[in-house]
Amino acid sequence: MEPQVSFLTFATADLDAARAFYVAGLGWAPLLDVPGEIVFFQVAPGQVLGFFDAEKFAADAGGAVPPAVSGVTLSHNLGSRADVDSTVALLESVGGAVVRPPSESAFGGIYNAHVRDPNGVVWEIAHNRSWSVAADGTVSLG
Structure with a gap:
């Protein structure tokens, strides 16, 4: 496997706070923003930082809400x-x-x-x- 990280995705209990901090506060433009679900930002060539609603993150991962x-x-x-x-x-x-x-x-x-x-x-x-x-x-x- 080539050493590469394409996505860094963090579960978040407060997606609106993440959006406000990065979009309204820092002025970052979302690559994709799905209200109530996830927001992605391109942070480097070929690399994306995401914040995923914790409950939806857990459902996607097939487990409990992460710490x-x-x-x-x-x-x-x-x-x-x-x-x-x-x-x-x-x-x-x-x-x-x-x-x-x-x-x-x-x-x-x-x-x-x-x-x-x-x-x-x-x-x-x-x-x-x-x-x-x-x-x-x-x-x-x-």
Whole structure:
């Protein structure tokens, strides 16, 4: 199997809160939005982030309603420390909860913060001077 993730889909107990945070708050345009069911956003070439009503997610997966998101972060890497500060402020202004404010990471050379969206998804907002992406999409972690 080729190493690729096409969809990241999270069950959400409050689809309207997810929509408000990402669409009204951040200005993201949905790729597909089915009220009461699911909303998808294209977040990279060939990659989609989705929020699926928890009960419908469970029915689709053939099981019980899943627990809240835990032990996962989505990372958004930026070009500068100032970009981290302003992005964290934006996320907080549209309903995100700052879990850890912008600061130097214990992992050398990374300036980052963690912000939880209204559905419990934690975003790491970071400036990592060793992070780069080549023209062909290959990632280098330095």
